[in-house]
Amino acid sequence: MRLGPGAEFDVIRSMLGDDTELPAGVLVGPGDDCAVLESGDSPWAVTVDMSIEGVHFRRDWLASHEIGWRSAAVALSDLAAVAAEPVALLVSLALPPEDARASTGPGLQRGIAEAGTSVGARIVGGDVTTAPGPLTLDLVAIGRVRRPLLRDGGCVGDELWVTGFLGGAGAAVATWERGGEPSAAHRQAFARPEPRVKEAQWLFGTGRVHALIDLSDGLAGDAGHIATASGCRALLSGSRVPVADGVEDVTGGAAAALRLALSAGDDYELCVAAEPGALGPLREEFQERFHLPLTRVGRLEDGEGVTLEGDESGPIPLEGGFNHFERQLR
C-alpha cells in the first residue's frame, strides 16, 4: 500500500524499511488504520493510538474522564475505519507522580470504560507506570472484522462522502487556544467524539463502498490518504463540506471555517469512496437511523493529491491536513 506525503509518514516509512512482505497470519499491515490478523471467517483487527497531554489534549480543557473517553474513542475510531466490531481495549498509561495517588486514574478509567462500552468493547489488560510527565495514554483497540474495508479500494469516478459535521472539534481547540470557552456543541465534539462503528458497519453492509477512513488528519488529509492508497486524485467541493454550526463565528468568516473543517484533525467522522450513485438514495435512511448527515463532498479522479474545487477561483491544490510534526515544529 502506498502511503501519503508528510513528515509523519516519512518516519513511518523509515520504520518499515523496504520490507513489504507481511508475516504469516497477518492479512493487513502497514499503511492502513489497523493490522488485521487471520482468524477463520472473523479476523481480528488491532490498532494503537497514543494521546499525549500538551499535544492531543490539555488538562485545563478536559476533565480526566473526558481525557479517557477521547483517548479510547480515537483508537476505537480506527476500528470503525476498517468496519470492525470493537471487542477489547488494552490500556497503557503513564501517570505523572502527582496523579498516581490522586483521582486522575479512576477518572481516566471511567472515561475509557464508557467509550469502550458505548461500542461494545471492554478493558482486558494494560500497563501502568509513572513518568515525570506529560500524562500519556496509549490505547490498543481490538475488534473483529469480516472483510476489512481499507483505504486502497477507491476507483476513478467514485463519490467521496462524509458522516456528520466537520470543524466543531477544531473550533473548540481554536477557541481554547485564544483563551476563550467553546460552545457546548464544539466542546462536546472535541471532548467526547463518538466512534462511528455502527455507521461504518452500515456503510459496509451496502456492499457499494470501496474505501473507508476515519477523519483523524482532517478531511483534506484523509481524503488524500484514500486517494494516494487508491492511486487517484481526490477532488473536494468546498461548498458541499458540512461545516458544523458556529464554526464561522469562531473563525470570523466562511472561508476560514471551511479551511478549519478541511484541516482540523479532531472530528473522527468517516470518509468513504463509494460507487457513483450508490449512497444518494440511501442518504435519508442513514440520517434517520443515525441522526447524522451523510454528505457527498467530492469524487476520485485520475491523477494524484487533493484538490479543492472552490465556487469562484477554480481548483486549489491542498497541502493535506493536521500534521503533528508541522504543528510542533513551526
Next chain:
Amino acid sequence: MRLGPGAEFDVIRSMLGDDTELPAGVLVGPGDDCAVLESGDSPWAVTVDMSIEGVHFRRDWLASHEIGWRSAAVALSDLAAVAAEPVALLVSLALPPEDARASTGPGLQRGIAEAGTSVGARIVGGDVTTAPGPLTLDLVAIGRVRRPLLRDGGCVGDELWVTGFLGGAGAAVATWERGGEPSAAHRQAFARPEPRVKEAQWLFGTGRVHALIDLSDGLAGDAGHIATASGCRALLSGSRVPVADGVEDVTGGAAAALRLALSAGDDYELCVAAEPGALGPLREEFQERFHLPLTRVGRLEDGEGVTLEGDESGPIPLEGGFNHFERQLR
C-alpha cells in the same frame, strides 16, 4: 485471576472495576502478561509495553538503536511469558521535536526491527507523533500460542526455576546512577535483553511446567505474582539465586548483590513453576541448547506472599520487586 499487591496493581484493579467477565473471543484477559484472542487451534497473544525516557531508560545511557531494541524486547518478553511465538509489532512513538528531524527515529527503528527479527516478528504498523517530551515508545507485540502458559497454574510443591543470571541489568543502572560506567556484560544485560522466546517454548514443550512469567518486576516480585495467581506462597532460597558475575563488586557485598538480583526489574529472564523433579534431569540439555543456566531457586508452598530462606537468619518476608510508583514517589 488474582492480582498481586502494590500501587501499580491498585491502579490496574481500579481500571478493571468489578467487571471480570471476558468479552466473547477473548480467552485470557486482565492479570496475565498478554491478552489471548481465539483463533482456531492457534490463538493470538497481544501485549503492550510502554518505555519512557527518564523512567525506563536514559539517553545518556543508551544509543537510539539500544532504546529501540530494549523497548521491543520488553514487549516481546511478555509473549515469551505465555510461551507464544512472536509474529508482529505495532510501534507507537512520541518523539520530542528535536528528534523528529534528527537521526533518532531511524536509530529507534533499527533497534526495534532487530529485536523483532531476532525472534521472528516484523513491524506491521504504528503511530508516530511529536510530544514536548520525554521520548516515549509503546510497543504492541503480537504472537501465536497453542495453549498459553499463564501465571496461575502453580501448585503447592512445585519447584521454582529461573533462566539465566539475575542482577546484571540492575547493576548497570546502579552504576550509571552513581556516575560510573558499567561493565560490558552489565551494560549488555540492560541495553540488549534477549526475549526468552525459544526457552519458553522449550519449557512449555516439556509438558511439566505449570506456570510461567517473565522477570520484569524482579524475581521476588514476579515469583510473588505466580504465587498470588496460583493461591500459594513462594519460598525463595537466597543461596540458590544465580546472581550475575560482578554484581557483588557493584553493590559492595553479597547480601546487597542478592537484594539487587531479587528486586531489580530489568532482567527479562523467565521464572517457572514446574512439577517437582521434572526439570532437574533436563537442566543440562537446556544449558547446552541455550548457553544459559536453568536454576532451581525455590518452591511453592501453602500460604501467601514471598519468603526468602536465608542461610543464617531463617525466612524473611519480602516486599516484592521493582515498583515504578514506589521508585518515583519515595
